[in-house]
Amino acid sequence: MSAVGARAFHRFLDTKPSLKKVFLPLAEKYKNLAGYRQKGLLTDDLISEENDVVQKALKRLPPKVAYDRVYRLRRAMQLSLTHQILPPSEQIKPEQDIPYLRPYIEEIEDEIAERTKLEMLTKA
């Protein structure tokens, strides 16, 4: 799902508390089963970076956050090559899995949307 689609779906869920109550535990379960936390990755590490928006967002990360991201990716690559997972103490816990990249992506999407709107503006 694209980042835009994911945001729309999140917003839709926010309007339906009962549906959210069903989806949220399921989502947590899925995240644990997907296995990336066992390889030391955060959910935001999985966002596809082959597009301009995410490239720009990556450039805007503070240096320490960007360094940590590269470290996690390399560690996960190494684990994948050697068919291993991290010892349980080093695996990512749900409370550590914070969206460090999504706020930047959303901000850039907002900027693009604002620019498009201002560019279509006509004198009334």
Add this chain to the structure above:
Amino acid sequence: MFARTAISRNTTRCLRSANSRGLASAAIQNPWHYETSDSQGVKVATRDDGGPTANLAIVVKAGSRYEPAPGLAHALANFAFKNTTTRSALRLQRESELLGSFLSSSVSRENVVLRAKFMRQDLPYFLEAFADVLKNTKYQYYESIEEVLPAINAQIKQYTTNSAQQALEAAHVAAFHRGLGEGQFAVIKKYISHSSVADYAKQAYNKSNIAIVGSGLQHGEVAKWTGEFFKDLSAGPALTSPATKYFGGEQRIEKDAPASFVIGFPGSAAGTQFKPEFKVLAHLLGGKPQVKWNQGASFISKAIAPLEGVNAEANHLSYSDAGLLYVTVGGPESQLGKAGSAVVEAIKAAGSATPEQVKAAINQAKFDVLAKAEDKSLGLEDVGQSVIHNGKAPQYNDAVKALEGVSQKTVQEAVKKLLDGKASIGAIGDLKVLPFGSEMGLNV
């Protein structure tokens, strides 16, 4: 995100209001007289010439002499009009374009100045935007990397290719050491980060450091909207800088670039202590021809006339607590040694200027003052600085009267004081050809 209708509603309202209100019709007594007042703790000075366009400046007493670390004032000036919590930088740009206006910011040794030029009926929009810049700028990490540092680097590049400007900076170092002597540009960038600039902004952008200066605007309107938009700006303590002391000396910098040097002398501070004879003396020394394709009749013009390609010009800078009368000399390297001695001889000769020559210099200084008073965008910084420091706006007619009071005797005394005191010399370029003060016959 916000709805498209919200943008277009606001902007079209701005555009509509342009047609509904006409120009100020109040009879204008003296179009260049500044009126000052205090609006919710913010100092406001305005004048109204009744014209259709207006200039607004926010003068902030936060120039390079007040910065806690090198470069912060320059960075703060470049962080103006960036993203705030209420509107993005892009939106401010586009809205000001729609209103047909110009926004700019600058830094000097004394002040950081935010400026806007616009049509007079758009005043509330710009005062609101300025208040927003002062109160709500986000100072984001990535904006400093993407926008602010590249802009600073471009300005530094321009500065480092201008020998005359660098020589003047060097003369300031020799003359004042710390405070006014420190560089006004962020040549050293290691202290600049989004958080250090945000900290400096918090210290600088408060009611005791700012003055709002308007030209072509009704005083009541400016005071009213200032009260409205700036009332919740923090009161905060004023920034301070140690009192300036004049040292004098020589600062020589070796550089593979066109050679240039500046000879500086202690001048006159602005404000109540202003000594008009220094301004007259700068015009008496001159150097810049008044008529094109002509050598000019001023002392320096005559002295450098035989030296082909040499240019030299005297100027006077007034700061809040000190001044610098200086001559910038540049030209072919083979001539610079002779040019230095010729300029010093010209300064000595100015000590015996005839009353007619003094009269001509006074007229030039008067023209300078009046032309500056007439222009809507020049001089706003001086007015703001004066209002911040002593609560009074400098009036052009007082300045003219002071200049008219200068006599041959006061000029002679000023020249004697210059030559008896220590000079400040800034030189940059090939040090082999650049003259030392003692070679030119100066005390350093």
